Amino acid sequence: MDIEKYMANVKKYVPNPSEDAVESLANHLRLALANRDSAIVAASDPEELASIKRGYCSVNLDLTSEEADAAIAKVCKIMQGDKSKCRVTFYYLLAQESDTMSRVAG
Template identity: 85%
Template sequence: MEKYLANVKKYVPNPNEDAVESLVSHLRLALANHDSSIVAATDPDELAGIKKGYCSVNLDLTSEEADAAIDKVCKIMKGDKAKCRVTFYYLLAQESDTMHRVAG
């Protein structure tokens, strides 16, 4: 949990720790494998999967809202070669104003 919180803090000075913990719990299977713990932001199939899965199901975003949030997060994290999935998903919730759906 601490390493994920530290990664989120690279982008958000005072992150919602409950949200980070919730994401770590939700993503535990993906986080068990290094390759799946990283978002390949240049892979259209990966981004489509995030849009269809996390953005649509978990954040309840429309297609347009999801595209806008994914675009913003990709720009925010553009300097980070290995984009941590927890951080990427946290920023998606933040940028789409749906943090309440993550932190519950």
């Protein structure tokens, strides 16, 4: 797994990202990252965003439905210019925008 590639992508949005958090996310997402299609978040697909909300936001970040909706909306806006939204970066920004980075980087 190429952590540097994910770090570089996160750095497009965060000047000094936590390498521990990026590595943790990449390890957590390794199965999704193995497939080119699932390595990218389809932010225009409501089903995909609902899946992220039910899974990562609810289970991993322990967000309420409203908090998850707000964080997803913020991240979609932040990444709107990026046609291929890297899943690691998307999830990193979700943790950052919802103030739950400690749940990712331990």
